[in-house]
Amino acid sequence: MKIYRLHKKQNLPISINEAWAFLSDPKNLKVITPDYMGFNILSGAERPMYAGQIIQYIVTPVMGIKTKWVTEITHCIDKEYFVDEQRFGPYSLWHHKHFIKEIDGGVEMEDIIDYKIPFGLLGQLVHPILVKPKLEEIFNYRTKKLEELFGTYKI
Structure with a gap:
């Protein structure tokens, strides 16, 4: 059983209150999704x-195929972190940790996603050519969108 990890960090020039208000509102997920x-x-x-x-959504990740996705917020500590886990959807495992912390001049946001692809060996073969690039694309979009909304962090 192969479990993959995607790890992203981003700094934004906003307060922890502003970051938490945005990130903890599930409706904003649509804003930062392509x-x-x-x-x-x-x-x-x-x-x-x-x-x-x-939270239940419909998403069309690949080839125009609509997929129902159900996640549960399993952990949530105000202005520190939350965890969403897939209960129903395209992955065999989806465990997404979202951390935020204050840094000089803003906040650091960190995403750690552990996931498993279904379909055994076939899923593992498809991962590097379809799944991993798509996840990278989605999280790169989020990075750019958050910079558009809140500005670019300067050291």
């Missing part, structure tokens, strides 16, 4: 983030 993915929240985004929250 339009072509057809991201649409079906339910669960009516309240600010809390442990136990179930």
Whole structure:
């Protein structure tokens, strides 16, 4: 069983309160997801983030195939971190940790995603040519979008 990891960090010139207010509102996930993915929240985004929250979406990750994705916020500590885990969706495992911390002149945001592809050996063969590049593309889009919204961090 092969488990993959995607690890991203980004610094933004905003306060921890501003960062948390944006990141802990599930509706903002649509803002930082590429339009072509057809991201649409079906339910669960009516309240600010809390442990136990179930969020259901429709997403079109590849080849125009609509996929229902259900995640649960399993851990949430105000202005520090939250964890979302897939309960139903395209991965065999999806465990996404979101950390934020204050740094000089802003915040550091860190994403650590551990995931497993279905379909055994076939999934492992497809990972480097389809799944990994798509995840990199999505998170690079997020980086650019957050810089557009909040500015670029300067040391």
